[in-house]
Amino acid sequence: MTDAPQPPQQSKPAVPAAPAAPAARSVEEIKRDPLVAQACARSGDAIIGAKEFAGEISLTVARDRIADVARAFRDDGFNYLVDLSGVDYSKYPAWTGERFGVSYTLYSFTKNNRVRLKVTTDESTPIPSVTSVWKTANWHERETFDMFGIVFDGHPNLERILMWEGFNGHPLRKDFPIRGIDTGARIYPEVFPEGGGPKAGSTGKDVKDVNIYKGEWKHYGTWPVAEIQQRAAIGGQPPAPELAGVVAETAKPTEEAPWHDPEKALPERMELAKAGSLKDKLFAAMAQTDCTACGWDCEGYAEALAKGETKDITLCVPGEDETESMLKQLMAGAGKA
C-alpha cells in the first residue's frame, strides 16, 4: 500500500506547487484511526487492506464478511449508507486483482465523516447483500447488478432497475460497446425470439440463427421484416444496404466473365454476354460492383435468380432501374417471371 496522494501533474513550471502530501500511513495505522478504530477492531481480520487518498479512508474487506463488517460499522454510528457502486477493473492499467469491485460509502452523523468499504469479486461469485443492514442498499445493489452483472446474495428482489427485463448485457462493463447494442428483441419478436440478441461486447456478428447480418450493426427499424424473413429462409446473407455501390476488390473482368467490370456500360456488358447462358446474361445485367448490398456478390445473385432461389429482381441497388428492367426482360424471356 504505497499509493500516497500525489500532487496534480503540472506541465507548466509557473504553476504553484500543490501542498506537500503528508507521509502515507501504513494499513495498521489507518485501521487505528479514531474514525474507524472501533469498527475495525470488531471486524477483526475481515479487513484485509486500507488506503488513504485525499483525506478519505478506503478499507478493503474480505468478500464473504462484508455483511458482518457493514453491520459492525452501522452499529458504530455509520447508519447512513451514502452510496454503493461497482467498478469493472478489466481495463485498469496493470490491474492484477479480481475483475469487479464494489464500493460502499458510509457516513456517520455523530463523527461527521465518511469511510469507504471495498470488496472485489469475479464474474460468477456473489457478494453478500447488505440490504438487511441498510434499507437503502436495495436499489443501489439492483443498479450495480443491472450495470455490471454483479450478483448480491440474499437480496430480496434482485432484478434489473434501469434496463428492461430481458436486456442482454451489462452496460457499464468495459467490454460493452459505448454506442450501445440493439437487441431488437422487442421490436420484431417474430424474427428475434425473446432472450435473443447479442451479448455484451458483441458487434452483433456472433449471433447465429436469429441474425446472420454480416454488416455493421444498425437499427432493425431500417430493415423490412418480410425481407429479413425471406433472406433467413433461403439461407442467403441479409441485405447490407449501406454497402450499396461500394466497389469490391473482386469487381474485375476475368476470362470467363469479361463483362464483370463496373466501368463498362450496360449495353456493352450485355453484348459481351450475348452468347452465354441465362446466368451469364443475368450476371452481365448486374452493376458489377460486388458490393453485396443484395446479399450476394454479382455472380451469386445471378445464380440465385437463374436457379429460382429468389424471384426478387429489385435487389441490385447500384444498378438502379436499368438493371431492374434488364433483369425483368431476361427473366421474362426465360419464362421465369
Added chain:
Amino acid sequence: MFDVHEMEVNFGPQHPSTHGVLRVILRIDGERIIDAKPIIGYLHRGTEKLFEAMSYPMCIPHTDRMDYVASATNNLGFVETVEKLMGITKQIPKRAQLMRVMLSELQRISSHLLWLATHAIDIGAMTPFFYCFREREQVLDLFEEYCGARLTLNCMRIGGMPDDLPPGWLDGVEKFVDKFEDAVDEYESLLTNNRIWKKRTVGIGVISPEDAIDWGITGPPLRGSGVEWDLRRAQPYECYPELKFEIPIGKNGDTYDRYLVRMEEMRQSNWILKQCIPLVKKTPAGDIKAKISRVVRPPEGEVYHSIESPKGELGYYIISDGKSQSAYRCHVRPPSFVNLQALPAMAKGHLVSDLVALIGTIDIVLGEVDR
C-alpha cells in the same frame, strides 16, 4: 394471489403528475394503496458510461442533463469532485467561489419554485403556478445573462468559472432578492393556512427520522423529518463557512412539513444571496480561475464528494487511473434516485390521489433518477 377487492393499476409512465416518465405499479383495494412498485429507467441515457469516454471538462455539459431543473448544482458537484481529486480545492479564487455559491443558491430558488408550482398544481391548487413561474422567470433571465443558457447552464469549469460576471448582473440579483422575500410571503398566503392544502398534506407520507436515514433520504425530505443536517453546514464547501444561514427542520415528517422546509429554504437562499453581493463586490474583477494546467489529468486515486443540491445529497464518485484524461469510472449518487426508493414505504395505506402528493413532495427529476 389477490383478495377479491384488490386490483393492480398502472400509474404512469405518461401521467402528468409523475413529473416525467415514472411508472408506479399500484396494488389497490378500492382507493387505498396496498403496495406500490416504482418502475424507472425510461430516461436512462448511460451518462456514467459516457463519462468514461470523454475528458473531464467534456463531462460538464452532460451533468446539466441529469437534474435538468438544477444544472448549476450538478456542475458544482462535478467540478468540485475533480478539484478534490486533483488536490486544488484550496486554490479556487474567492470571487469564483462566491459566484458558484450565488449561482447554486439562485438555482436552489428556481428548483424549489418549480417544485412548488408543480406540487401545488398536482394537488389541485392552480394559482401558485403562475406566481412561482413569474419569479422563476426572473432567475432564469439572470442565468441567461450570465452564461447564455436558461436551463442547461454549463456554467462552471474545473478550477473556476468560465467568465466573469457581466456588468450590471449584481444589480439584477439585488433587485431580485429585494423583492423575492415578499414573493415567498405571497405564495405562503395562498397555501400555508389554506384548509384544502392542509387537508391534502398534513399527515400524508409520514416518515420517521430513523427510517429516513435508513432509506438514505437526504435534502428537504430528511430535514422535514426533523434531522438537522445540511451538507452546506456539515461538510462545508466553497465559502459556505463564512455565510450565515439557518437549517429549517420539520417536526412530523409529513408532506406539509416538507413543504414548510422548502419554503423556508428559499428564504435562507435569498439571505445567502444578499450576503454574497457585497462580498463579490470586494473581490477583484476577473480573478475567477485557479492557475492550473489546462490539461486535466488527475493523479491515480478515487474520491467521493457530495454537495447539497436542491433535492438532497448529490455525490460524485470518481476513480482515476492516473494515466488518462478521462475518468476510469464516474458514479453519480443522485438524490432523487435514493429518495424515490422510499415512495412505497410512504404510500402504503394512503389514497391514490395522495400518491400524487407524495411524488411531488419527494421532488424527483427523472433525468437524474435514470441518468
